Amino acid sequence: MLFFYVLLNIFQLSFTDFETHKFYLSTTEIEYKKEFKTFQIMTQLFIDDLELLLQQQEKSLRLFPDSNAKHSDSMLMFHLKKEFQLIVNGEPQKISYLGKEYKNDIVVCYLEIFLDKIPSTIEIKNSMFFDLFDSQQNIIHYRNKANRKSFLLHSKSPTLVINLTK
Amino acid sequence: MKYFKTNCCILIVFLFTVNTKAQIQQGHTNRNKFKQLYDQFASPNRYHNASGAPGVDYYQQKVDYKMDLELDDVSSKLYGEEVITYTNNSPDELPYLWLQLDQNIRKMDAPSLEKNSASNSVTVRPGRFVSNYAKDPFDGGFNIEWVKDANGNSLTYKINQTMMRVDLPSTIDPGEIFIFKIKWWYNINNHVDDGGRSGYEFFPEDGNKAYVIAQFFPRLCVYNDVEGWQNYQFWGNGEFALEFGDYQVNITVPSDHIMEATGRLQNPKEVLTRQEYRRFQASENSFDKPMIIVTEEEAKAKESSFSKKKSTWEFVAKNVRDFGFATSRKFIWDQQAVQVGKQKVMAVSLYPKEGNPLWEEYSTKAVVQTLKSYSKFTFDYPYPKAVSVHAKSQGMEYPMICWNYGRPDEDGTYSDRTKFGMISVIIHEVGHNYFPMIVNSDERQWGWMDEGLDTFMQYLTEQEFGETYPNSIGSLDVYPSRRGDPKKIVPYMSGNQDFISPIMSNPENVYQLGANAYAKPATALNILRETIMGRETFDHAFKTYSKRWMFKHPTPEDFFRTMEDASAIDLDWFWRGWFYTTDVVDIGVKNVTKYYFSDTPDQETKERLKTYGYDLDNLPEMVFKIDEESEFFDPKIATANAIQDSEILKNHLTKEGLEVNNSTPKFFYEVEFDKPGGLVMPLIVEYSYADGSTERVTYPVQLWRKNEKSVRKVISSNKVLVGVTVDPDKVTADINTNNNSWPKKENPSEFDKFKTRIKG
Numbered sequence: 001m002l003f004f005y006v007l008l009n010i011f012q013l014s015f016t017d018f019e020t021h022k023f024y025l026s027t028t029e030i031e032y033k034k035e036f037k038t039f040q041i042m043t044q045l046f047i048d049d050l051e052l053l054l055q056q057q058e059k060s061l062r063l064f065p066d067s068n069a070k071h072s073d074s075m076l077m078f079h080l081k082k083e084f085q086l087i088v089n090g091e092p093q094k095i096s097y098l099g100k101e102y103k104n105d106i107v108v109c110y111l112e113i114f115l116d117k118i119p120s121t122i123e124i125k126n127s128m129f130f131d132l133f134d135s136q137q138n139i140i141h142y143r144n145k146a147n148r149k150s151f152l153l154h155s156k157s158p159t160l161v162i163n164l165t166k
Numbered sequence: 167m168k169y170f171k172t173n174c175c176i177l178i179v180f181l182f183t184v185n186t187k188a189q190i191q192q193g194h195t196n197r198n199k200f201k202q203l204y205d206q207f208a209s210p211n212r213y214h215n216a217s218g219a220p221g222v223d224y225y226q227q228k229v230d231y232k233m234d235l236e237l238d239d240v241s242s243k244l245y246g247e248e249v250i251t252y253t254n255n256s257p258d259e260l261p262y263l264w265l266q267l268d269q270n271i272r273k274m275d276a277p278s279l280e281k282n283s284a285s286n287s288v289t290v291r292p293g294r295f296v297s298n299y300a301k302d303p304f305d306g307g308f309n310i311e312w313v314k315d316a317n318g319n320s321l322t323y324k325i326n327q328t329m330m331r332v333d334l335p336s337t338i339d340p341g342e343i344f345i346f347k348i349k350w351w352y353n354i355n356n357h358v359d360d361g362g363r364s365g366y367e368f369f370p371e372d373g374n375k376a377y378v379i380a381q382f383f384p385r386l387c388v389y390n391d392v393e394g395w396q397n398y399q400f401w402g403n404g405e406f407a408l409e410f411g412d413y414q415v416n417i418t419v420p421s422d423h424i425m426e427a428t429g430r431l432q433n434p435k436e437v438l439t440r441q442e443y444r445r446f447q448a449s450e451n452s453f454d455k456p457m458i459i460v461t462e463e464e465a466k467a468k469e470s471s472f473s474k475k476k477s478t479w480e481f482v483a484k485n486v487r488d489f490g491f492a493t494s495r496k497f498i499w500d501q502q503a504v505q506v507g508k509q510k511v512m513a514v515s516l517y518p519k520e521g522n523p524l525w526e527e528y529s530t531k532a533v534v535q536t537l538k539s540y541s542k543f544t545f546d547y548p549y550p551k552a553v554s555v556h557a558k559s560q561g562m563e564y565p566m567i568c569w570n571y572g573r574p575d576e577d578g579t580y581s582d583r584t585k586f587g588m589i590s591v592i593i594h595e596v597g598h599n600y601f602p603m604i605v606n607s608d609e610r611q612w613g614w615m616d617e618g619l620d621t622f623m624q625y626l627t628e629q630e631f632g633e634t635y636p637n638s639i640g641s642l643d644v645y646p647s648r649r650g651d652p653k654k655i656v657p658y659m660s661g662n663q664d665f666i667s668p669i670m671s672n673p674e675n676v677y678q679l680g681a682n683a684y685a686k687p688a689t690a691l692n693i694l695r696e697t698i699m700g701r702e703t704f705d706h707a708f709k710t711y712s713k714r715w716m717f718k719h720p721t722p723e724d725f726f727r728t729m730e731d732a733s734a735i736d737l738d739w740f741w742r743g744w745f746y747t748t749d750v751v752d753i754g755v756k757n758v759t760k761y762y763f764s765d766t767p768d769q770e771t772k773e774r775l776k777t778y779g780y781d782l783d784n785l786p787e788m789v790f791k792i793d794e795e796s797e798f799f800d801p802k803i804a805t806a807n808a809i810q811d812s813e814i815l816k817n818h819l820t821k822e823g824l825e826v827n828n829s830t831p832k833f834f835y836e837v838e839f840d841k842p843g844g845l846v847m848p849l850i851v852e853y854s855y856a857d858g859s860t861e862r863v864t865y866p867v868q869l870w871r872k873n874e875k876s877v878r879k880v881i882s883s884n885k886v887l888v889g890v891t892v893d894p895d896k897v898t899a900d901i902n903t904n905n906n907s908w909p910k911k912e913n914p915s916e917f918d919k920f921k922t923r924i925k926g
Contacts, residue, residue, distance in 0.1 A: 023678070031915070031917070040915070040917040040918075042916060042917055047583065062575070062581060063581075064581055064582070064583050065581060065582070098920065098921065098924060099920070099924050101920065104646070104648050104654075105583070105587075105648065108916075108920075110917060110920050110921070139662070141662075150662045150664075
């Protein structure tokens, strides 16, 4: 079974003792819904990380409240499509972006994938923010009815493979 | 919904299954969730007693400092000469003293620079590349010029990373005082580029620096009965353990600077302009709103002056554990007076124009609210002032002074996120005056003792801030606190156990310090107050702890013991579960069975009675439980009324002088609750009935003491039970609410909820 144990101190902390957040981390939950033949995906990103990413292209852009919600949505969609990929049974999947919402200092992005066959292998790549932060870590939680697996992706290991037939 | 309680001696036969498997079971040690915490606690003694108070022999050292400092603004260097008066109140002879040299964490060869594992990304941004590989490394750390005794004789010393041992010509005996002097200097770091809790921010537009200076002088380590010398190296995360003492500090800076610091300013007339001095004096009696001492226009006008003249600001502070100061010609300055108990306290703000308009509007308000709310829950603020200084990306506390982030955009606009972030960090850092500046726990060993207690108090204060200034929260119902609400800790506590540490861990060794040392203990205390102890009992115990340990060094046990000692509530199970383990709350309702009582046994009961050896034709007077799910169940009984249709029960009720009426129970249920989570918690249940009524019951946590996996309760009612909900208000941080309802309700997932919302 492929399972990632990270024994080292994974969250790089800065020296200040009360910051908006002190480590570069995102969390993505992927749930396989057999009855609908879909992957339901929620990606949680720190708002200030995302804002910084989008500001690389457009300095005046602001999030929460968005200076231009439509525009920031389309930019976010662009980055998610570039950095977040799912390959099911060897075939790249089309990811639909449903929208985003803000919760405290986090933005939750909702994505969905419709499948035409039962998945046997899933390859997931999540390189979100790897260009921006050296110490970025992306946690993936995969879940179906029977299983729950967690993985940690970082710039040296941006992809993972889950074999569901084993 | 009266419970069926009679004293008559009716034998009610409940069916039970007998485990017939014969097997030798192995023994075990006490693994009960309510086991006493003696195995984790240090033994009480004459220094820290069993009720959680300072013991009869409690002592602590006193360390007084007299310092002359000079800031070189051009080359960003700080020079200092300090005279230290060390009073040995311990019963021990001390052959040497240990001092903290926190600046050494920035020495070029500091081991702390290599404490984390690191790897390179596939791509590296140019700025990062330059600072990592091309720029000269910052030449930080203390340069100790000399260490001398009171007579000017050199003392030998040895530096080990961030600790310096000063060897003494002869031991300092109990009760003795030792005076010595140190001369030092260091290069001040740019805290925006290079990080750190202190340093300067450089403003390229006008060429100025704003300094927030702390951990800037060799400071005595704590010596006590718990750690001996607390000389655990400074690695960056674990903060400080320091002794109380009196400070007299003279700081020389360019004369166009404005400064704030720990302690009362002794020479305002000398260092302020005449106009500033007039406003300074007037502000000391402004109780209703802040008065501005240096305006934005005045601060802006000074930005280009770069005065070559010098001024020396003199500060005196009594009974503080540390000293910090902020200085720049860019600072705008306002303050107002607050009445705290019998004491007048100044609430002060210092900020560059880059902080406006946000800082002028909210900083001093947040300081005032913090002083009022914290004092109410702990003790009256004992210092003459509390200062909030604006420094980019900082959030750090020192006695009477702290640095806080929250900067508007260049055009002066700011988001709610920036505003609430700024108000929250000010409350948090000013709040640190109480924990750990006054209730002085060992931060290097236990991050949660100050951060957790402070974040809990921050939550209460934020809520009060929202009530005091309703305009500040706009259309929101309450102040949007990030931490404290039980629901908000669920994502952390339900996370991957590989990356979670117990609260009782050293701050250097935990994965998510914010969740571990701030949010989880704050939430635990909030749950303790709202759900387990009740506000009044909790508040009394919390205040007792705060007062007992004012200006002293408490340990975790002192907190745990005091909370029990002052409340008569055994909380060993709570401390063990929430603080010493990473267990989670997950309590559910597993099953509800309906049953009836009858004068005559059904077939199943008859079989069972026979095996017990009863003569079925000659049974003693008893009624029989008839389970609805039994295969012999006769549906006719479902329409019967257990009491009215039972001659036996009716007779007994009459004998007791009771009447059969509408409120006499007709329906009986057995409800089974299970607990997949490791934590025990009070069981909060809402029962719903067919007529639309509901009833809340809170079963004490002790319910789990003999079987922590599953418990049952019998509900007797004159109404039909239609629903059971565990923790209906989500106040226990239950990580899985899918098992909280009967009949089973599949809670829509966050994903489904979002999808419904966007369709809606």
